[in-house]
Amino acid sequence: MRADVYDRLREDIVTGRLETGAPLTELALADRYGVSRTPIREALRRLLQDGLVERFERGMRVRGRSPEEILEIYGVRVVLEGCAARAAAENRSELDLVRIRRAATAMTETDVSDPYAMAAANRAFHEMVWAAAHNNTLLDLLSRLNDHLARYPATTLTSAGRWESAQREHEELVAAIEERRADDAASAAERHMTAARDIRLRMYAEDVH
Template sequence: MDAYQYVKERIISGHYQSGERLTEVMLANELEVSRTPVRSALQQLEFDGLVTPLAKGYVVSSFSKEDIQEIYQIRALLEGHAAFEAALNRTEQHIEVLKSANEQFMQYVKHTIAQPDEANMEKIVYFNKQFHDCVNDASGNSYLKKHIEQVVILPLVYRSFYWYDQYELKRSFEAHEAILKAIEARRPERAKSAVQEHIYNALDHILEHIGEE
């Protein structure tokens, strides 16, 4: 694993907490590499919005409620447009991937309901990402995909799926079904609105959870 992926995953997993200071020397020693790839990794993570530069070193970024709302609004616009284009450009292979991802998603939801387990939740997160990635791939717009990749980091950092209860997980499955049906039927406006509603529901959930902390 390269320095960028290593530090990014440590931030997303919560190993490096918001406000924690990161230095090139510390990370180079931890990774047992020179400072050059670490410096490059930190610059990329700054571009991603995951770290903030200090006079010396960096700090893991913190996000206010206002930041979260703005990021989710951008995400809704970008992913909504990706779904719009996906409904026009999708192939049968895309439809099969979407169906399979959502079926697997629901299977692990059922497993989690029967027996809550960290491994099951990781599978739910994995198949949720696979579903959304496929919608973005189906858009055929590589520039759009790159911008979306930046704004989907926030829910990963907050591990927001781990706050979902049985009802909310089922509602996500149903939202995916609505998105899938619209894309399969080549209904771009319906696909766009379904994705945006799904994302705004996720925003409401994360804001409610943060408000309870």
């Protein structure tokens, strides 16, 4: 039951059903999920460790968004994506390469009028690269970082020209992984995520104003 409550509460935060800054009281959440306060307390403790909730003067709330947080998340993600790409170039199998290319092809067939489909196709591509690294620790860390970014509702892929440039950057990354050029793969992944960071910061600024 505790794992189920944690997963449900985490999903509601990541998807925005519980909005940024929303207070998280044990009593209200116990009523929302139909459980006692004990599993709620445990779920909140875990979510605090995950960085998805924060303490404030009256208890807990959904963690807020800020440009500083964007810089923090991408500062780590740029490095980890580079590590994953390097490891993928070094460790990938032929099956991994097939899966990566299939995910890249799926992106070209995605309905660009559907931002959710675009984000899902992009994540699927990155997950195939992560898997090809054959490093479970990297996979776990990158998945957690992606959950933090999911709290920012708009995908950077809707920014003018980004969908096309992202696919070009993916192709560059795939070629480096295929040819086992580890340094080039790492550099391509880092440039790709740095571009995404800059767009995310611009979108945040535009949304605030």
